[in-house]
Amino acid sequence: MLETLTAAASQALTLSNFFGAALGIFLGSLLGAVPGLNGTMAIALLTPVTYTWSPLFAIAMLVGCWKGSVYGGSISAILLNAPGTPEAAATAFDGYPMTKQGKAGKALKMALYASVIGALFSDTLLMVASPPIAAMALMFGPAELAMLILFALVVVAGTGAKSQLKGLISTALGLLLATVGLDPITTQQRFTFGSIDLDAGIGLLAMLIGLLVMSEVLVQMEEGWKDAHAEVMIRSDDPDASRVTWPELKGSLGTIFRSSLLGSFCGALPGVGSITAAFMGYDQARRLSKHPERFGKGEIKGVAAPEAANNAVCGAGLIPLVTLGIPGALSAAVIMGAFMIHGLAPGPMLMLEHPETIYGLFMLLILSDFFMLIIPLPLMKMGQWVISVPRAYLFPVILTLCVIGAFGTHQNLFDVKVMVFFGVLGYFLKKWELSPAALLIAFILGPMAEVYLRQALKISGGDPGIFITKPLAASFLALTVAAMAWTTLRNRRGGR
Amino acid sequence: MIRNQKDFRLGLGLVAFCLFLLVYLIPRQVGPLQEADALLPGLVTGFTLLLGILLTIQAVRRPAGGRAHAQGEGPEPRSPWRSIGVVVAIMAAYAWLLEITGFVFTSLGAMLALFLVFGVRRWLPIAAITLGTLGGLYLCFDVLLGAPLPLGTLVENLLE
Numbered sequence: 001m002l003e004t005l006t007a008a009a010s011q012a013l014t015l016s017n018f019f020g021a022a023l024g025i026f027l028g029s030l031l032g033a034v035p036g037l038n039g040t041m042a043i044a045l046l047t048p049v050t051y052t053w054s055p056l057f058a059i060a061m062l063v064g065c066w067k068g069s070v071y072g073g074s075i076s077a078i079l080l081n082a083p084g085t086p087e088a089a090a091t092a093f094d095g096y097p098m099t100k101q102g103k104a105g106k107a108l109k110m111a112l113y114a115s116v117i118g119a120l121f122s123d124t125l126l127m128v129a130s131p132p133i134a135a136m137a138l139m140f141g142p143a144e145l146a147m148l149i150l151f152a153l154v155v156v157a158g159t160g161a162k163s164q165l166k167g168l169i170s171t172a173l174g175l176l177l178a179t180v181g182l183d184p185i186t187t188q189q190r191f192t193f194g195s196i197d198l199d200a201g202i203g204l205l206a207m208l209i210g211l212l213v214m215s216e217v218l219v220q221m222e223e224g225w226k227d228a229h230a231e232v233m234i235r236s237d238d239p240d241a242s243r244v245t246w247p248e249l250k251g252s253l254g255t256i257f258r259s260s261l262l263g264s265f266c267g268a269l270p271g272v273g274s275i276t277a278a279f280m281g282y283d284q285a286r287r288l289s290k291h292p293e294r295f296g297k298g299e300i301k302g303v304a305a306p307e308a309a310n311n312a313v314c315g316a317g318l319i320p321l322v323t324l325g326i327p328g329a330l331s332a333a334v335i336m337g338a339f340m341i342h343g344l345a346p347g348p349m350l351m352l353e354h355p356e357t358i359y360g361l362f363m364l365l366i367l368s369d370f371f372m373l374i375i376p377l378p379l380m381k382m383g384q385w386v387i388s389v390p391r392a393y394l395f396p397v398i399l400t401l402c403v404i405g406a407f408g409t410h411q412n413l414f415d416v417k418v419m420v421f422f423g424v425l426g427y428f429l430k431k432w433e434l435s436p437a438a439l440l441i442a443f444i445l446g447p448m449a450e451v452y453l454r455q456a457l458k459i460s461g462g463d464p465g466i467f468i469t470k471p472l473a474a475s476f477l478a479l480t481v482a483a484m485a486w487t488t489l490r491n492r493r494g495g496r
Numbered sequence: 497m498i499r500n501q502k503d504f505r506l507g508l509g510l511v512a513f514c515l516f517l518l519v520y521l522i523p524r525q526v527g528p529l530q531e532a533d534a535l536l537p538g539l540v541t542g543f544t545l546l547l548g549i550l551l552t553i554q555a556v557r558r559p560a561g562g563r564a565h566a567q568g569e570g571p572e573p574r575s576p577w578r579s580i581g582v583v584v585a586i587m588a589a590y591a592w593l594l595e596i597t598g599f600v601f602t603s604l605g606a607m608l609a610l611f612l613v614f615g616v617r618r619w620l621p622i623a624a625i626t627l628g629t630l631g632g633l634y635l636c637f638d639v640l641l642g643a644p645l646p647l648g649t650l651v652e653n654l655l656e
Contacts, residue, residue, distance in 0.1 A: 052641050172544040179537045188533045190526045396610035397629050404633050416591040432506050450536045
C-alpha cells in the first residue's frame with residue numbers, strides 16, 4: 001500500500017498536474033459564475049481539449065472545473081440573486097440579502113470557506129471509502145453487476161425528468177441508442193444503416209456536447225433569456241463587512257460539517273445530486289438554528305450550509321464511478337467519458353489495474369481543494385463584470401466551441417453532424433419534459449449492462465432465473481423493484 | 497377527452513416508433529428477435545413500447561401538471577421558433593460545410609451569422625470576439641495539441 005501511495009505521489013504531485021487542477025478550478029469558477037452556463041457544460045466543452053494530455057492532468061482539471069463551477073455559481077447568486085448554476089439557488093436565499101446589507105464580501109468568503117471544507121470532507125471520504133467498496137465489487141459476477149446497473153438506471157431515471165415514467169422512457173431511449181454500432185460480443189452490425197462511421201457506435205463526446213451544451217442554448221433562446229445586470233453594490237465602511245471573522249467561522253463550523261456529511265451522502269447515492277444536497281443542507285441549518293427567523297434575511301449560516309453541501313457532492317459523486325463504474329450524477333457521467341477517452345475504464349478493476357493513477361487523482365483532488373481557497377479570489381473582485389457578460393455575445397462562441405469540440409476529439413467530421421443532431425434532439429427532449437441526463441447515463445451504462453446481462457445468461461444456459469437464485473443479484477433486483485414502487489407511490493401522493 | 501395533449505402525442509409517437517423498430521428496423525438492421533444480438537434492442541424496445549402505452553393512457557386520464565397560463569396575464573409569450581430554426585440551420589450548415597470550406601471560412605461565416613441572429617449589431621465586438629475565438633481555437637488545436645482543424649476540400653484544391 002505504501003509503495004502504491006509513493007508511486008502515486010511521484011506520478012501526481014508534479015508542477016504540471018498542479019497547474020491542471022488550478023486551471024480547472026479557475027475555468028470552472030469563471031464559467032460557473034456566468035448565469036446560463038454550468039459546470040456540466042464547462043466540463044463537456046473542455047473534455048475534447050484534454051485528449052492528448054496525460055490522464056491525471058486531464059481528469060484533475062475536469063474535476064477541478066466541476067468543483068470550481070459549483071462555487072462559481074454562488075458568486076452571481078450572492079451578488080445578483082441570479083444563481084449561475086442551479087445548485088447555487090439555495091445560496092441566494094441569504095447571500096443576496098447580505099449583499100443588500102453591504103456584506104457581499106463576507107458572504108462570498110463564507111461561501112468559499114464552506115465550499116473548501118465541504119470539498120475536503122468529501123474528497124477524504126472518497127479516498128477512504130473507495131478501496132473497500134471496489135474490493136467488495138470485485139466479488140460481483142456478471143449477474144450481480146447486471147442487476148446493480150439495472151438498479152442504478154432505475155434510480156437515475158428520476159434525474160431531471162418530470163415524472164418517473166418519463167425518466168424511464170429517457171433511460172430506455174439511452175439504452176437503445178447504446179446498441180448502435182457493432183455488437184460488443186459478436187461484432188454484428190446493429191442500426192448502422194451501412195455507415196462505417198456508425199460501426200464504432202455514436203461518439204460519446206459529440207452526443208454529450210450536443211445534448212448538454214447546444215440544446216441548452218436553444219432552450220435558453222426559447223425561454224427568452226434575461227441578462228443579469230449588476231446593480232451598484234452597496235459598500236460598507238465597516239472592515240468586518242467584507243471578511244469572515246473567526247467567531248463567525250467557528251460558529252458556522254457545526255453547520256458546515258453537518259452539510260458536508262449530507263452532501264457527501266447525496267453525492268454517493270446515484271441520482272440525488274447537488275441541487276437536492278444544497279436545499280437539504282440549507283433546510284437542516286435553518287431547522288437546527290437557535291434563530292431560524294434570521295434565515296432568508298442575510299444569515300451567514302444560510303450561505304455556509306448550501307455551499308458546503310453542494311461542494312461535498314463532487315468528491316463523493318466519484319465514489320460510485322470509481323468503484324462500480326456507475327456515474328451518480330450528470331457531471332460524473334461527463335467525467336466518466338473523460339476517463340474512457342484516456343483509456344481508463346471506471347469500475348471495480350480500475351483501482352486494481354491503475355492504482356497509482358487513481359490514488360494520484362485522489363491526492364490531486366485534495367490538493368485542489370486548497371487551490372480553491374486562492375484561485376477564485378480575483379473573481380470576487382471581478383465578479384460584477386464577469387456575471388454581466390451578455391449572452392448574445394456568449395452563445396455564438398459557445399456554439400462554435402461545440403462544433404470544434406465535437407470535431408477535435410477524433411478529428412472526425414461525422415461527429416460534428418452527430419453533435420448537431422443531438423443538440424436538436426436534446427432541445428426536444430427538454431420540451432417533452434424527458435431527461436437528457438438519464439438518457440446520457442443510460443447510454444454510458446448500456447454497453448456494460450448488455451455485456452453483463454448476456455454473460456450471466458450464457459453462464460446459466462439462457463435461464464433468467466440466475467438473477468433470482470443468486471442472493472446478491474436478487475437483492476439488487478429487490479432494491480430496483482422497491483425503488484420503482486417507492487417513486488410511484490411518492491408521485492401518486494404528490495399528484496393528489 | 498384527452499387531458500394532456502402533449503403527453504398523448506408523445507406517447508402515441510413512442511408507440512409508433514417502437515412498433516416500427518420491432519416490426520421493421522430490428523429484423524433488418526440487427527437480426528431476428530430471438531438471436532442474442534437482438535436481445536437488448538428487443539427487450540428495451542418492448543419496454544419502451546409498454547411505457548409509451550402507459551404514457552398515452554396517463555395523458556387521457558390525468559391533466560398536465562404545473563401552473564397553466566392564467567387568464568388576465570396577457571397573451572402567452574411567443575416562442576422564438578424562427579430564431580431557433582435559423583440557429584439550427586446555421587449549425588447544420590456549419591457541420592456540412594466544414595468539410596468543404598474548412599475551419600476558417602465556415603467558422604467565420606457561422607459566427608457572424610450567429611451574432612446577427614442573437615441581435616448583436618456592434619461590429620467591433622463582433623470582429624474582436626470572432627477573431628479571438630478562431631485564433632484561440634487554432635492555437636489550441638493546431639499548434640498546442642497538434643490536432644489540425646479541417647482545411648476544407650475547396651481550400652485544399654485552391655492551394656494545389
